[in-house]
Amino acid sequence: MLAGLGLRLRIFLLFAGVAAASCTVVAAALYFGYSRIPEAGAGSGFVLAGLLSVFGLLAISAAIWMLFDENVAKPVQQLSAAIRTRAHADVDAPIDLEGAKYLGDLAPAAYAVTGRLIDNTADAGELVADATAQLAAERAQLALLLTEIPVAIVLVSPAHKIMLYDGQAADVLGQVHVPRLGASIFDYFVEEEVRAAYNQLTETRTEIAVDVKGARGNLSFQVRLKKLSQSPGYMILIDETTTRIAPEARRPLIYDFDAAQHNSEKAIDQRSLQELSFVVFDTETTGLMPNKDEIVQIGAVRVVNGRIIPGETVDQLVNPGRRIPPASTKVHRITDEMVAEAPDAATAISDFHIFARDSVIVAHNAPFDMAFLHKYGHISGQVWDHPILDTVLLSAIVFGAEQEHTLDALCARLDIEIPQNLRHTALGDAQATAQALCKLLPILTSRSLDTFGKVTTQTRKYGRLLKDMN
Known part of the structure; x- marks a missing residue:
């Protein structure tokens, strides 16, 4: 009435x-x-x-x-x-x-x-799509031209951060570790050797050829450092004769030129969400008790400038050193045979620690997954002191604490579809969480929660949600 x-x-x-x-x-x-x-x-x-x-x-x-x-x-x-x-x-x-x-x-x-806004956005999206298609065509043409150059290419900022790499460079860097935009070049090549070459380059020359070792010390590369004439930073060219890359390999370009502008000297609380890099991860385990159970899979993706970076992923099976309970296999479909030749947890988590370096770690119900990382961090001596965001808490900020905040519920609200064959796989759930993060970030920014500190201050109001979930 x-x-x-x-x-x-x-x-x-x-x-x-x-x-x-x-x-x-x-x-x-x-x-x-x-x-x-x-x-x-x-x-x-x-x-x-x-x-x-x-x-x-x-x-x-x-x-x-x-x-x-x-x-x-x-x-x-x-x-x-x-x-x-x-x-x-x-x-x-x-x-x-x-x-x-x-x-x-x-x-x-x-x-x-x-x-009406959606309709107008759709109209604008058509114009953007046309411009994007033209840029994609130009990018494809550039990639085609690069195939004629028998070297792998990496562009590095004056702060020695990776701004661009092509497909062949991804293969080269991948021999040391998963390539990462915004990562230090010293994560891949021995710092002292690269700095020595860079100092010579800036002082007297525009190009210099040197031999450098991989950061893990088990590989050696013939590279050339070359000054960039129109922008700060330098280019690293890696000769194919010293690597295991194929000249006919595809040359997709992965880049983020804004990385050179990000001020990493700011305290993390003062840094804007836009300039942060995120590593979104998930684990599959033998059970739900971190103090008793073990990891069987780690999946992770990187988000830079509000977008998921293709190729910068971790999809690693882990040997738990024990039999996987049938009830757990029923959920994540990982069997004892699948992990028989996989690295142990200490090794896999050590590699993931490098992948997550200088990034904000993001997970859905992070305390559960982080408990496993801390467990092996104590064993191997690694410190997991990364800043952390939890999409459960971000969901509570945006949609209210009284709503359901499971990954499925969050994805349903944000129109994210998780393929059934990828649900309850570490990489599949990490990708879905990353998509959710990419959609939540602009909503948070629109509410003036535009720095890491402002967001974490808000998340503390909803900490009870995680206690209830765990």
Whole structure:
């Protein structure tokens, strides 16, 4: 009945009802107290009337709060989350018109406005798609031209951070470790040898040829360092004759020139979300008890500049050193035979520690997965002191703590589809979490939560969610 009335009239009736109920409670309390005067005296009667009035008004306040929370606060929170999701995450999120029916025309109006925004975004997206297609064609042409150059190419910033590498360079770097945009070149080549060559290059020459060892000391490479004439930094050219790369190999270009502009000297709390690099990971295990169970798989992807970087992934089976319970195999489909030749947990986690260097670690329900990393960190002497974000808590910030925050529920809200064959695989769940992160970041930024410190301050308000999940 109330839903058919105007919003202002409903609010007037609500407060009129509050006033009437309050007057009724006070009058009833006074009457009851007055009736007790002959038995208990005037003082006791007034005290009783006062107590009854207080408890009655508290009951009315609690009832009004429950009505507002259920019919105003929660719908407004859900409506704002849906609007921001539609506006900033490129998701056609549904708006619960029935749940917001007591907000008058607000929900239909928001639906209309965001619908128009989506239409305009789609029109703009077509123009962007045309421009992107042209850039992709030019990029493909550049990649084709690069195939004629029998070297692998890496562009490095003046701070010795990797800004670009091609497909053949990815193969070369991959012989040392998984290539990573924004990573230090010293993670792949011995620092002293590269610095010595770089110092010669900057002092007297525009190009220098040197032999350098891989950072792990088991490989040697003939490389040339070359100055860039139009921008700061330098180029490393790796001759194919000293590597195991094929000249006919594909040459996709992976790059992030903004990496050179990021100020890594800032305290992590002051750094913007846009300039951070994230390693999003997940584990599959023999069970749910980190103190007793073992890892059987690690999957991870990197997110730089708000996008997932293709090829910068970890998909590693791990030998747990014990039989995998059939109940666990039923979930993640990993068998004893599959992990028989895999590295042990200490080795796999040591490699992952390098992959996650200088990055913010992200996971869905991070305390569970981090417990395994800390467990082997104590054994191998590695310190897992990386900054951490948890997508469970980011989901609570955006959608409200009272919502469900499983990975499936979060992906459903953000229109992310997890292929059934990849669900409950470490890499599949890590990729889904990374997609969720990429859609959550612009929503957080739109709410002025644009630095790591601001976001983590908000996440602390929802820490109880993780305690309940674990």
